[in-house]
Amino acid sequence: MSKRRIWRKTPKEHPAGAALPDTVAPSELMEDSLSPSIAENRDVLKAVFRDCSDVAFRDIKTQHVTGMVVFIDGIVKAENLRDGALLPLLENLQNGSAACTPDNLEDSVLTLPQLSAVNTYSDVIEALLKGNATLFLEGFREALILDVKGGTRRGVEEPATEASIRGPREGFIESLGVNLGLLRFKIKSQHLKTINYTIGKQTKTNVVLTYLDGVASPDVIAEAKRRIEKIEIDGVLESAYIEELIEDDPYSPFPQMQYSERPDTISAQLLEGKFAIFVDGTPFVLTGPTVFWQFFQASEDYYERYLISNMIRWLRMIFLFLALYLPGLYIAVTTFHQDMLPTNLLLSVATARESIPFPALVEALIMEISFEALREAGVRLPKTVGQAVSILGALVIGQATVQAGIVSAPMVIVVSLTGIASFTIPRFNAAISIRMLRFPLMFMAGAFGLFGLMIGTMWIVTHMCGLRSFGVPYLSGLAPSNLSELKDVLIRVPWWKMNTRPTSVSRENSRRMEPGMEPTPPDPERQEG
Structure with a gap:
């Protein structure tokens, strides 16, 4: 038998039948x-x-x-x-x-x-x-x-985090093979490319980059490959590991990649020229490049009639501003700008705050932190008691704090409206960003009033204008403005008007539908003939 080396640290020859060491890495x-x-x-x-x-x-x-x-x-x-x-x-x-x-x-x-x-x-x-x-x-x-891969994995079921009134009920699971199969069911094209990587020195996790060849931008795909291949880590247990290692600005409060466990959502992103990253062991699939507006778009926006979708989308935008500015606005007005309130409302607020020993900023912080704690407790507790504890806790604590004279009734209303507004944001990671930014705006309002809110707003807008997701401007559609992309930013036009893909992401094969697809009623003369 030829002599062969079995391990690096002992370069001695290992003849057949010789004893091996206790362990070989x-x-x-x-x-x-x-x-x-x-x-x-x-x-x-x-x-x-x-x-x-x-x-x-x-x-x-x-x-x-x-x-x-x-x-x-x-x-x-x-x-x-x-x-x-x-x-x-x-x-x-x-x-x-x-x-x-x-x-x-x-x-x-x-x-x-x-x-x-x-x-x-x-x-x-x-x-x-x-x-x-x-x-x-x-x-x-x-x-x-x-190839006998298997083991115990849960079956395909409806996504728990992205419930939909209308649309497919199947969601991704923890099996990479099943998830890629669900994607293939949606996009039956030979142009759908899947590139496999093994990341993690200990976990050896399979990571798959998918995109539509001829639709996605070659420069964006090359950059995504470069960032993935650069990763050196001991283990990958969830797609969030990959997200934090490849995003453009890790210090930004805004998410620069979207994740979803819905095959139809990922398919729609791929059809727009974006890419997706599948990670074995998690149902959450990453997509990029990402723009700010897509965090406020739900999948059923494209399954319902466009008039209904536009009304709901505008409702989300209004509640986005309420979730971000309402506590700070209340603090600024009640602390510095009381003359902005109507007389009756001012008297009502003043009466409610007459016995409160804290300034409006401290009062808002007490209620906001308590609300966030109740929300976190409701998430962490078992489902059978989590919702009951969060609801009863909010009612009991709110009523008790008002009766005890710690906070005023208008502040309870403001915080409640703010919490409800944050729940209308479809994407959880975007909602968290808004909740985080609410606190510095509250401090700015407590220190400088409406002028502080303006400074905070200018900082946020400036930061977002300079933010990129794989080289694509974060506010694409509005900044820089693009008339073709405005069809699916603040409003959604009918499907027969969205005949081009977003050019800010990719200029490859931009036409997705032939012109003249607007439905028309039948010609009466033709029917008579």
């Missing part, structure tokens, strides 16, 4: 060819997976053939391994219908949809960690990788 293995001896292959793999009780070694011994199947229990689908590999193999061995070689097994015996042959230990270890099984045959330096 996968990173220490050389790109060595497998041994034709099953016993030696077993020793190497057991050294690599020392103290791994879930790694199973199944021996196959017949009169003519000796083999071994290795897999990790819990991440393989046992039915596929049994029906697609073990049973056909044993039946072939009993009947002797084909020679038991890796090539013959791959071509005419095993019935699994995906098979591949490898000849190095590193390839075998990588395949095992990804949920595959490996078949070794005595006397051959090749092993067959059996």
Whole structure:
């Protein structure tokens, strides 16, 4: 037998039958060819997976053939391994219908949809960690990788975080293969490209970049590839890891990538020339480049009639400003600009605040922090009691604080309206940003009144004008202005008018619909004829 090196730190030759060390890290293995001896292959793999009780070694011994199947229990689908590999193999061995070689097994015996042959230990270890099984045959330096990925994962169901009145009810799950399949069901095109990456030295998480070739901008896709390939981290457990490592401005309070667990939402983003990033183990898929306006657009905006969608979209915009400015505006008016209020309203507010020992700013902070704490408690508690605790807590605490003279009744109304307004924002990460910015605006209003609110607004707008998402301006559509993109920013025009894609994201294949698609009633003369 030829002498081979098995690990880097001990460059001594390792003859067959010699004892291996207690453990061998996968990173220490050389790109060595497998041994034709099953016993030696077993020793190497057991050294690599020392103290791994879930790694199973199944021996196959017949009169003519000796083999071994290795897999990790819990991440393989046992039915596929049994029906697609073990049973056909044993039946072939009993009947002797084909020679038991890796090539013959791959071509005419095993019935699994995906098979591949490898000849190095590193390839075998990588395949095992990804949920595959490996078949070794005595006397051959090749092993067959059996695609039997599986394990226990939840089934496809309606997304919990993006409920929709009208639209598809299926959502992504934690299985990368299922998620890509759901996307393929939506976009049946050979131009849908999927580029696979393995990120995480310990987790070895599969990450897939998807885009529509000929629709997405080549420059944007090249930049996305560069940022993903640059990532060096020990583990990726959720798509948020990727998001924070590839966004343009990590110090901005505004999200620069959108995430969704709805296949129809991701498909719509891809059709606009954007890309999506799938991460194995999470149902939340990232999309980019992202502009500010899409955080206030829900999927049913495109499934309902455009007049209804426009009314609801404008309602969201109004409540966006209420969620951001209402507490600060109340503080500024009651502290510095009382003359702006009508006399009756001013007297009512003054009467309500007469016995309050705190200034308006402290009063607002008490209520806002209490409201945020109740909201967080309602999220963290079990569903059966979370909503009841949050609602009862708000009612009891609000009533008690008013009766105790700690806060005034108008402040309770303001904070309640602010909380309701923040719930109208469809995207959770955008709603959090608005909630965060509300506090510095409250301090600015408490210090400088309406002038402070103007300074805060100028800072926010200036920051957003300079913000980019993969090179695309964050306020595209309005700044810089683009008449074609205004069709789906503050309003949504009918589908037959949205015949072009947003050119700020990609100028490739910008036409998405032929002109003249406006529906018209039938011609009466034609009907009579």
